[in-house]
Amino acid sequence: MAVEKKWWHNAVVYQIYPRSFMDSNGDGIGDLAGIISKLDYLQQLGINLIWLSPVYRSPMDDNGYDISDYEDIAAEFGTMAEMESLIQQAKQRDIHILMDLVVNHTSDEHPWFLEALKSPDNPYRDFYIWRKPAADGGPPNDFHSYFGGSGWALDEASGEYYLHQFSKRQPDLNWDNPRVQEEVHAMMNRWLAKGIGGFRMDVIDLIGKEVDKQIMANGKNLHALIRQMNRATFGKGDYVTVGEAWSASPQDALLYSAEEREELSMVFQFDHIKSFWDEREGKWRGRPFELGRFKAVIDKWQTALADKGWNSLFWSNHDLPRAVSKFGDEGEYREASAKMLGTALHCLKGTPYIYQGEEIGMTNVRFATIEEYRDIESLNLYQERLAGGMSHEEMMRGIHANGRDNARTPMQWDSGPNAGFTTGTPWIAVNPDYREINVAAALSEPDSILWHYQKLVALRKQHPVLVYGDFQQLFSEHRQVFAWLRTLEDERLLVINNFSADRLTLEIPEAMQAWHGECLISNYAPRDQLAVSIELQPYESFALLLGR
Numbered sequence: 001m002a003v004e005k006k007w008w009h010n011a012v013v014y015q016i017y018p019r020s021f022m023d024s025n026g027d028g029i030g031d032l033a034g035i036i037s038k039l040d041y042l043q044q045l046g047i048n049l050i051w052l053s054p055v056y057r058s059p060m061d062d063n064g065y066d067i068s069d070y071e072d073i074a075a076e077f078g079t080m081a082e083m084e085s086l087i088q089q090a091k092q093r094d095i096h097i098l099m100d101l102v103v104n105h106t107s108d109e110h111p112w113f114l115e116a117l118k119s120p121d122n123p124y125r126d127f128y129i130w131r132k133p134a135a136d137g138g139p140p141n142d143f144h145s146y147f148g149g150s151g152w153a154l155d156e157a158s159g160e161y162y163l164h165q166f167s168k169r170q171p172d173l174n175w176d177n178p179r180v181q182e183e184v185h186a187m188m189n190r191w192l193a194k195g196i197g198g199f200r201m202d203v204i205d206l207i208g209k210e211v212d213k214q215i216m217a218n219g220k221n222l223h224a225l226i227r228q229m230n231r232a233t234f235g236k237g238d239y240v241t242v243g244e245a246w247s248a249s250p251q252d253a254l255l256y257s258a259e260e261r262e263e264l265s266m267v268f269q270f271d272h273i274k275s276f277w278d279e280r281e282g283k284w285r286g287r288p289f290e291l292g293r294f295k296a297v298i299d300k301w302q303t304a305l306a307d308k309g310w311n312s313l314f315w316s317n318h319d320l321p322r323a324v325s326k327f328g329d330e331g332e333y334r335e336a337s338a339k340m341l342g343t344a345l346h347c348l349k350g351t352p353y354i355y356q357g358e359e360i361g362m363t364n365v366r367f368a369t370i371e372e373y374r375d376i377e378s379l380n381l382y383q384e385r386l387a388g389g390m391s392h393e394e395m396m397r398g399i400h401a402n403g404r405d406n407a408r409t410p411m412q413w414d415s416g417p418n419a420g421f422t423t424g425t426p427w428i429a430v431n432p433d434y435r436e437i438n439v440a441a442a443l444s445e446p447d448s449i450l451w452h453y454q455k456l457v458a459l460r461k462q463h464p465v466l467v468y469g470d471f472q473q474l475f476s477e478h479r480q481v482f483a484w485l486r487t488l489e490d491e492r493l494l495v496i497n498n499f500s501a502d503r504l505t506l507e508i509p510e511a512m513q514a515w516h517g518e519c520l521i522s523n524y525a526p527r528d529q530l531a532v533s534i535e536l537q538p539y540e541s542f543a544l545l546l547g548r
């Protein structure tokens with residue numbers, strides 16, 4: 001049985017990291033007014049959903065993923081009136097806003113936590129997770145925070161420890177407490193009433209944690225909590241909900257996203273990213289990209305979800321390196337490979353996400369010193385890994401390749417000072433390649449990556465086969481080519497991508513040699529037919545709507 005059709009199935013999501021998108025007032029920090037000023041640009045790109053990384057009030061220990069008031073806007077980003085204006089002005093352009101729902105943890109400045117700190121009897125104490133010290137007075141167990149050090153922090157006043165999976169300024173909420181559930185649901189409903197399109201749910205796989213068993217992801221209550229949230233909030237309307245789930249297997253993804261489960265619209269999982277991380281050192285000692293591995297992971301997900309669940313498609317986000325740097329070529333073939341990656345992404349099954357700047361082929365940054373970095377993860381883990389014996393050079397290589405600030409340097413709007421992002425001093429330095437790589441240049445070049453992306457976004461609306469077609473991999477043993485066929489009733493779409501800088505000859509099996517049709521998109525001369533063999537250019541890719 002096919003999935004039930006939804007309005008957003010053919011939509012493309014654009015992710016905005018507000019701090020780095022557009023600064024309207026010269027303080028060096030992107031803001032809501034800056035986003036509003038770029039809505040026409042986004043409308044022209046054709047996207048219908050914006051995932052807005054957090055703009056709530058926050059001490060910004062983790063750039064807003066540490067929230068001290070879910071119902072107010074950080075002063076540096078603007079006001080609630082501007083947020084409401086953004087929602088309305090986007091809607092006039094048929095764009096809906098997905099708010100980032102960060103409810104695994106709050107900031108340590110959230111009033112709930114400030115109350116909880118007052119005493120173990122405080123009514124808010126149980127909003128968080130407290131344990132007595134171990135026999136030696138140290139943390140209750142050896143659970144480690146993702147941002148370095150113990151995942152337990154001592155509250156000196158009471159002598160108890162609280163759990164924080166991320167920084168110690170991000171205490172974990174206790175989702176076993178019904179009052180936490182009620183408060184969060186009520187908050188979500190007030191946001192929905194403002195007219196947003198739904199939520200992207202930060203680390204949602206962690207909320208069912210079973211702390212004493214050290215089970216953090218996929219705890220036993222996880223899916224019950226999500227179903228309950230669905231019933232209490234977004235399930236009442238036609239909203240889009242995206243669950244960030246680093247831990248998800250395809251089987252888990254079906255639990256989150258299968259229609260009849262009444263949980264979420266889709267999952268946002270990282271198998272294709274994690275498969276290039278080192279088993280011990282994680283992303284700080286990444287493995288080189290290898291297409292075979294990549295194809296196997298994508299194939300696994302395309303096949304497993306098929307028409308029972310719904311997946312997100314992305315090459316990058318605010319936690320990851322730039323797509324073209326990771327999976328393509330930053331140098332000679334930057335444009336060709338960025339277009340190829342765009343084509344591959346939009347021709348898979350699921351909902352494509354464009355991370356800000358991807359549509360112009362922005363690249364990783366390589367700051368020379370650790371002082372130029374801003375991300376709490378890179379800064380903390382630099383200290384921790386060096387203390388553990390890793391060399392400065394190796395850790396810097398890890399940060400250059402996979403650090404989160406790669407995605408967080410300012411959006412490159414033009415070739416003027418600070419890439420047109422700010423008239424002041426940007427909170428993090430602009431990537432020096434902005435003189436060549438910027439929106440103004442892309443807009444004026446008919447062949448640019450930007451117009452290629454615009455075309456891809458439009459194609460998903462025009463051809464249901466891109467949205468609903470079955471996925472079948474072709475040439476699965478090939479080491480440089482990733483190709484597939486999408487089929488929907490009598491429509492067939494052939495997609496061929498050369499994931500390498502090599503010119504190569506692709507031998508076509510006899511049964512396919514006569515295939516021909518309409519070339520929907522390509523990054524070299526359009527092709528309208530196959531033959532006994534075809535010569536592929538470096539990073540060449542094309543999609544052919546096959547005729548009968």
Ligand code: TEU
Pocket residue numbers: 062065066102146166202203246283318319320377404
């Ligand atoms: O990310 C979840 C998360 O697990 C990442 O921090 C991940 O561990 C890291 O990027 C990989 O090394 C979400 C947000 O997307 C991220 O920005 C937040 O820092 C984090 O949650 C905490 O809210």
Ligand code: CA
Pocket residue numbers: 023024025026027028029030031076
């Ligand atoms: Ca600003």
